[in-house]
Amino acid sequence: MFPKRRMRRLRLERIRPLIRETTLSVNDLIMPFFVDETIKKPVEISSMPGQYRYPVEQISDEVGNCLETGLKAFILFGIPSSKDDIGSSAFDEDGVIQRAVKSIKADHPDAVVITDVCLCEYTSHGHCGIVENESVLNDPTLEILGKTAVSHARAGADIVAPSGMMDGMVEAIRTSLDEEGYENVLIMSYAAKYASAFYGPFRDAADSGFSFGDRMGYQMDPPNSDEALREVELDIIEGADIIMVKPALSYLDIIIKVKSEFGMPTAAYNVSGEYAMVKAAAIQGWLKEEEIVNEMLISIKRAGADLILTYFAKDVARRLHEYGEI
Numbered sequence: 001m002f003p004k005r006r007m008r009r010l011r012l013e014r015i016r017p018l019i020r021e022t023t024l025s026v027n028d029l030i031m032p033f034f035v036d037e038t039i040k041k042p043v044e045i046s047s048m049p050g051q052y053r054y055p056v057e058q059i060s061d062e063v064g065n066c067l068e069t070g071l072k073a074f075i076l077f078g079i080p081s082s083k084d085d086i087g088s089s090a091f092d093e094d095g096v097i098q099r100a101v102k103s104i105k106a107d108h109p110d111a112v113v114i115t116d117v118c119l120c121e122y123t124s125h126g127h128c129g130i131v132e133n134e135s136v137l138n139d140p141t142l143e144i145l146g147k148t149a150v151s152h153a154r155a156g157a158d159i160v161a162p163s164g165m166m167d168g169m170v171e172a173i174r175t176s177l178d179e180e181g182y183e184n185v186l187i188m189s190y191a192a193k194y195a196s197a198f199y200g201p202f203r204d205a206a207d208s209g210f211s212f213g214d215r216m217g218y219q220m221d222p223p224n225s226d227e228a229l230r231e232v233e234l235d236i237i238e239g240a241d242i243i244m245v246k247p248a249l250s251y252l253d254i255i256i257k258v259k260s261e262f263g264m265p266t267a268a269y270n271v272s273g274e275y276a277m278v279k280a281a282a283i284q285g286w287l288k289e290e291e292i293v294n295e296m297l298i299s300i301k302r303a304g305a306d307l308i309l310t311y312f313a314k315d316v317a318r319r320l321h322e323y324g325e326i
Contacts, residue, residue, distance in 0.1 A: 009013065045204060072106075113158050135217075136217060189235040192246070270309060278293060
């Protein structure tokens with residue numbers, strides 16, 4: 001009881017770091033990159049200030065710059081030069097992601113390279129699977145996802161990350177990888193991916209907007225939380241090594257529930273809209289970007305995420321390199 005128990009003693013500046021419950025390190029961060037087969041120099045993404053599409057020929061250099069900050073893991077999204085109804089560029093052995101992975105691994109073999117396995121960037125209609133009569137077909141899509149994952153593994157990917165929310169996608173990919181001798185390639189599944197309005201800037205960046213309808217038929221309904229646990233459980237049973245919740249900030253409750261229920265390595269995606277909001281407010285002078293980003297990422301880590309995919313990763317890694325912790 002007061003005055004013997006004074007909580008403020010624990011908040012003295014020299015004491016706070018000693019008792020800090022949650023910290024952030026470069027090992028917690030994954031940096032996303034957009035690799036564009038159609039450009040010759042980096043192009044800034046207008047809705048994501050400070051983020052760029054990189055040509056295949058320069059992505060390895062940018063990864064090298066990030067490695068110098070201490071970052072170790074990177075996830076790649078591809079923008080191909082051609083698209084068709086089934087997204088055949090996604091599994092082209094000479095495709096944009098396949099070439100990017102080979103380049104990075106040749107120059108930086110210790111970098112952890114993760115590849116997004118989805119079709120929306122590669123299909124002419126912009127949906128995450130094969131379409132018939134404006135309906136996304138689940139089962140025929142699985143074979144293509146398996147072929148895509150194998151092509152990424154063959155190029156040198158350490159982790160493949162299926163993001164299309166097709167039922168059975170993890171099992172299909174695990175089976176395809178194992179049959180081709182890639183049993184040590186991990187699967188990081190977008191296990192609880194919501195149909196969120198926070199993805200808008202990403203669709204600009206990856207040129208993955210859809211030509212009809214929406215993605216509510218395969219991405220999760222935002223009001224649902226128990227359903228997320230069922231989705232995650234199924235992906236674990238099918239062979240996922242790491243499970244992901246996307247987006248992060250509006251779904252911290254889901255991260256907590258998933259981590260508490262399953263105790264699995266858990267990732268959370270601090271998505272493009274979350275990035276864009278902070279950047280826009282900081283540019284206007286309404287928020288202090290560095291302080292907001294630190295607080296935001298700590299909240300995701302505190303909720304239970306072991307890994308955070310964030311477009312702020314490079315900037316945060318620089319600060320961690322300078323200050324030691326956040």
